[in-house]
Amino acid sequence: MNPNKKRLASFLALALAAAVRIKDFKFEPATLEIAAGETVTWTNGDDEIHALVANDGSFHSGGLDGDATFAHTFTAPGTYPYRCTLHPQMSGTIVVH
Numbered sequence: 001m002n003p004n005k006k007r008l009a010s011f012l013a014l015a016l017a018a019a020v021r022i023k024d025f026k027f028e029p030a031t032l033e034i035a036a037g038e039t040v041t042w043t044n045g046d047d048e049i050h051a052l053v054a055n056d057g058s059f060h061s062g063g064l065d066g067d068a069t070f071a072h073t074f075t076a077p078g079t080y081p082y083r084c085t086l087h088p089q090m091s092g093t094i095v096v097h
Helices: 003-015
Strands: 018-023 026-028 031-034 039-044 050-054 060-064 069-073 078-084 091-096
Touching (some): 060 069
Antiparallel strands (some): 050 060, 078 091
């Protein structure tokens, strides 16, 4: 593959990466749909610490300071609701196809 195509492929892979941003005490997007085998990366855009936990216990981030990230790979199809353990009003859902 020529270098320009390789750079473009890398850029597109990053642009299409599954990501959730934590901002203003909300998960954006609140619901994210992905394919099985994809990795979701959460980034804390707030100055407050947040800690994610799946309602079924399948993942837990621990405390995330501002600009910290957490990633989890979803291997099985299903619906995975999650919340912030420190701010219970914050919730989101990952839907895996």
